[in-house]
Amino acid sequence: MSLDDVLARIDADLPAATDRLLDLLRIQSISTDPAYKAECDRAADWLVNDLQSLGIKTEKRTTPGHPMVVGHLDGDGPHLLFYGHYDVQPVDPLDLWDRDPFDPQIQDTDKGQVIRGRGASDDKGQLMTFVEACRAWKSVHGTLPCKLTFFLEGEEESGSPSLVPFMREHADELKSDLALICDTGLFASRVPAITTMLRGMLGEEITITGANKDLHSGMFGGPGINPIRVLSKIIASLHDDTGRITIPGFYDGVPEISDELRAQWEGLGFDADEFLGDVDLSTPAGEQGYTALEMIWSRPTCEVNGIDGGYTGDGFKTVLPAKANAKISFRLVGTQDPEAIRASFRKLVQDMLPPDCTVEFKDHSCAPASSTDTSDPAFAAALRALSDEWPDNAAYIGCGGSIPIAGLFQNILGTTPMLIGYGKDDDQIHSPNEKYDMESFHKGTRSWARVLHALTNNV
């Protein structure tokens, strides 16, 4: 089958493909906020309709949370599965957006055209690169070159609570030869890459309560316990002066990377000054003794994602608050055990509680880190296909983010994940003014056509 015809069709169809993506971006599918439940549903319906238009037998499958979209196409060749997610992050602080996050727009910038809007990069734009590659292939060849399963979820940005039960229940249906996942980026916004190391993630929310109500800091200041001070002390204790995390057992299962891998990463020419400089930072703030790239790809972290307590409005209120709350997350590497760390963290918090204070814990996401064995020849074939599309040769890289699905394919289904994505460092995912470069969208779509071609001739 001719790859060139497919690539030409992708080029010709780019304006229409862009319109389809804009359409999907207008749906406010914020999964973490219950107020947007119907919008998540609407995004799932949109994808079901679109995949059905490609002849893929697709259904919206209910879960206790937001629905899964699952589609199948029978065919010859290897059985490939494609995974992406249609949900997006919340948009606050809204006043830092230059425009309505859900009124997406094509904008001309110094660096070329961009698609601006929440989800443009993470993950609707990325997801649609694969869909558009399939559309072009189907339109040129009347069929696709393999047996194909689509598996799209709507809870990735809120810890994927329904994912594991769904994968377990439908393991036979979802098992495949290779799982393609499009939720990662180019290296240094330039080098096409297959991500082979992903950090895991553990989310915890703690609420510390002192008195049974907010108190007057004049009347009770002194003998009255202050939960904000208690919480601050706990947070301050989670790192030592060298940036190491102090939770007992936290570093169990954290490997030092091999000299070989370190040398390979150094060869990538990662510019830490530029990476940090883009966001007005200059000094890597993580564990001493590691490069910025090692901090992101190979070291675990503990971060406070939100804190809240007492009077936070305009002006001043001399209140001794009854409660203080923090959302704390851990990025995990190697074989760190999220559940063991959760237990150790909770014990540390409990042990630090002074008299009269209680703590309430809330579970959030929990997934171990994952790393992929690249000895399967499909990996070398995909690497070559990517190198054909982009100016730079493709590389195996790590990723600081957490894409739990990669580990789950491996552990639950026994299917090797292959993570390929076209996001750039300045896409501002999870931040105001998120965008996806038109180059990412266009060359990303072409890349998938090349990878499909390579895998179906090689796997």
Add this chain to the structure above:
Amino acid sequence: MSLDDVLARIDADLPAATDRLLDLLRIQSISTDPAYKAECDRAADWLVNDLQSLGIKTEKRTTPGHPMVVGHLDGDGPHLLFYGHYDVQPVDPLDLWDRDPFDPQIQDTDKGQVIRGRGASDDKGQLMTFVEACRAWKSVHGTLPCKLTFFLEGEEESGSPSLVPFMREHADELKSDLALICDTGLFASRVPAITTMLRGMLGEEITITGANKDLHSGMFGGPGINPIRVLSKIIASLHDDTGRITIPGFYDGVPEISDELRAQWEGLGFDADEFLGDVDLSTPAGEQGYTALEMIWSRPTCEVNGIDGGYTGDGFKTVLPAKANAKISFRLVGTQDPEAIRASFRKLVQDMLPPDCTVEFKDHSCAPASSTDTSDPAFAAALRALSDEWPDNAAYIGCGGSIPIAGLFQNILGTTPMLIGYGKDDDQIHSPNEKYDMESFHKGTRSWARVLHALTNNV
């Protein structure tokens, strides 16, 4: 002149006096929130009208903030000034109120009738005890027994920014023989008291900024600095393990109380277990080596009144926030210098800032502590008058709160302040469901009549 006739008139007029107070409580005069500016104005107008109906020549006097209400009545005898404030605290968290905070109501409780609503105790109810005492006196005797000045402000709950300039500008007009202030409480909700020691207050707001925008904690977690962690570390460093405040020079001017005063306070029979037990606490959390009462009356504090940063909505968001904010206040004693402490605090914060972080400071209230010389015979006379009204004998006490006006009368006008109030510990001032006991309102009004009688026969 007959005191008994005045007391009888107060008793007979109680229902009408209560209705007047309810009327004033309906005005939403929250001074710290600019949204309620017109309501503060309305409260000032209400008081101007009411005082004018007593024959007191009263004006609303503009300031850069909320207006002052100043009234004068010529007369024989000593020149007394009365101070109170018509502004109130914000009402959040609104969902913890049993009813609309500005729809006040008389309620029957196990402990007797209460007036429920924001400001019922702090300070509208207290303020009106003096006004009602004057009304009864005027109605019985046709005049008041002294030269009288009313001085009512509307910014007490927001740091009184206009107070000092106004007092300086109008010092000649406001100078008097004695300044009566009604913004304090009964001791142990039972013992009538003249408050002779008040803590000072210093308010600081700090905002720490790291990156130029919120970041993704997967992409930047490790090398990216987290302002919430920086802020938590600063807050945690402000106290040592014994509860002492670590800011250099903070304890300059903090006196140890005399053995005599300590013995007198012990004689008051303060029940720390009950005081803390009322709000579900049991262990005095302040500096080791001091009783709970000493912590409140004679020791300085540093409290965090509010903290805010990152994602604080429902669910979870793996953000590395760009900013974190805290409102921090200090209660001061003895001759602690608020400006010196502000400077030392800011230096400590600056010195703790890691690379790539900046801090912005915002001033809030600033007033030194004050203590009153009780050798003037007016104090002994007032103490006797209070003892006549209440079952327990009156006492000189301290107060953990900050009523900057007391020190200002002394320092700017050279006028001795006399602080008498009838609030109870369970009034829930600054908290949801604030109330003022009908007993406080009724016996408070009677107490002022007795004090007026005693002062005008003795001063």
